[in-house]
Amino acid sequence: MPAHTEQPITATAAPTVTVLGLGPMGRALAGAFLDAGLRTTVWNRTPGRDAELVARGAIGAGSAEEAVAASALTVVCVVNYDASDAVLRSPAVTDALKGRTVVSLTADTPDRARDTAVWAAGHGVGYLDGAIMTPTTTIGTPDAVFIHSGPEDLYLTHRPVLDALGGTHTHLGEDIGRAAAYDIALLDLFWTTIAGYTHALALARAEGVTARELTPFAQGIAAILPPLFEAGAEETDSGRHSGEGNPLTSAVSSMAHVVHVSESHGIDASVMRSAEGVARRAIGLGHGTDGFTRLAEVLGRR
Ligand SMILES: NC(=O)c1ccc[n+]([C@@H]2O[C@H](COP(=O)([O-])OP(=O)(O)OC[C@H]3O[C@@H](n4cnc5c(N)ncnc54)[C@H](OP(=O)(O)O)[C@@H]3O)[C@@H](O)[C@H]2O)c1
Numbered sequence: 001m002p003a004h005t006e007q008p009i010t011a012t013a014a015p016t017v018t019v020l021g022l023g024p025m026g027r028a029l030a031g032a033f034l035d036a037g038l039r040t041t042v043w044n045r046t047p048g049r050d051a052e053l054v055a056r057g058a059i060g061a062g063s064a065e066e067a068v069a070a071s072a073l074t075v076v077c078v079v080n081y082d083a084s085d086a087v088l089r090s091p092a093v094t095d096a097l098k099g100r101t102v103v104s105l106t107a108d109t110p111d112r113a114r115d116t117a118v119w120a121a122g123h124g125v126g127y128l129d130g131a132i133m134t135p136t137t138t139i140g141t142p143d144a145v146f147i148h149s150g151p152e153d154l155y156l157t158h159r160p161v162l163d164a165l166g167g168t169h170t171h172l173g174e175d176i177g178r179a180a181a182y183d184i185a186l187l188d189l190f191w192t193t194i195a196g197y198t199h200a201l202a203l204a205r206a207e208g209v210t211a212r213e214l215t216p217f218a219q220g221i222a223a224i225l226p227p228l229f230e231a232g233a234e235e236t237d238s239g240r241h242s243g244e245g246n247p248l249t250s251a252v253s254s255m256a257h258v259v260h261v262s263e264s265h266g267i268d269a270s271v272m273r274s275a276e277g278v279a280r281r282a283i284g285l286g287h288g289t290d291g292f293t294r295l296a297e298v299l300g301r302r
Pocket residue numbers: 020021022023024025026027044045046049077078079080082083084086087105106107108132133134135136
């Protein structure tokens with residue numbers, strides 16, 4: 001396997017970066033690089049999406065290989081790894097990437113990141129995987145949150161360019177799949193929370209409660225979560241699962257109410273039915289006096 005060797009950059013050269021993929025997030029990333037004064041080259045599969053960035057000073061490349069050849073660091077931010085493979089693994093782009101580094105801020109699975117690491121090592125390409133945990137509006141601001149994994153030396157080399165994106169950057173370790181592992185768990189949390197929120201809106205509406213009326217109380221529920229996560233981490237990692245104050249036998253009863261009222265209004269309750277099913281399984285296994293963190297352990301049993 002050819003070893004990855006960084007292309008030399010002279011101390012006086014202006015920092016450069018290339019962004020592949022100009023969807024909403026790719027455009028936000030490129031915009032932040034431009035705002036930070038980096039010489040920013042951009043490319044997108046569908047032409048024309050670079051117009052506003054070019055007007056702001058970006059260099060619009062005519063091809064992906066031309067784009068990656070312009071910078072020591074390429075940030076790829078497309079819909080998934082099928083899309084990034086289609087771009088990066090074309091022979092001309094792979095060839096142009098030799099001795100350069102790709103940071104993927106494209107969301108996908110840990111296995112896709114590991115597969116890409118093998119491909120990158122085999123072609124002399126430096127590769128870091130990353131994930132963006134906040135929306136486009138945060139990019140370039142202190143509120144942006146980025147996580148990264150892969151070779152630490154490569155991360156430290158390119159950290160000054162990544163810092164132009166604002167926010168916090170956390171290197172989670174050398175295992176290239178680790179950022180995607182965090183991402184997938186956090187996406188699970190986000191989308192099941194949104195599924196619960198939208199379901200609650202439908203249920204409230206069926207009961208004649210407007211979203212506006214519900215909002216201050218919904219925000220109260222959200223405020224309960226951070227301390228719950230603190231306690232949940234302690235209980236999960238210690239395996240104690242204390243149900244003091246809210247045992248599963250009590251929790252399952254309120255889940256059943258949600259199912260009952262939803263279905264009485266003809267509202268699909270399959271998500272809560274599924275959650276209730278897991279809780280009943282845990283109770284059946286003798287964990288009725290445990291707290292909700294026991295459910296993670298039961299879910300993880302094969
Ligand atoms: N938007 C957010 O708030 C947010 C937040 C966190 C993370 N992310 C992650 O950021 C990544 C990009 O998201 P996004 O919001 O910019 O929109 P997106 O819809 O996920 O991705 C759009 C980009 O993917 C490109 N693309 C799709 N299929 C392609 C293919 N086969 N070959 C080459 N390019 C292809 C599109 O090019 P065309 O224009 O040619 O279709 C466009 O540049 C995703 O992985 C997403 O999960 C987004």
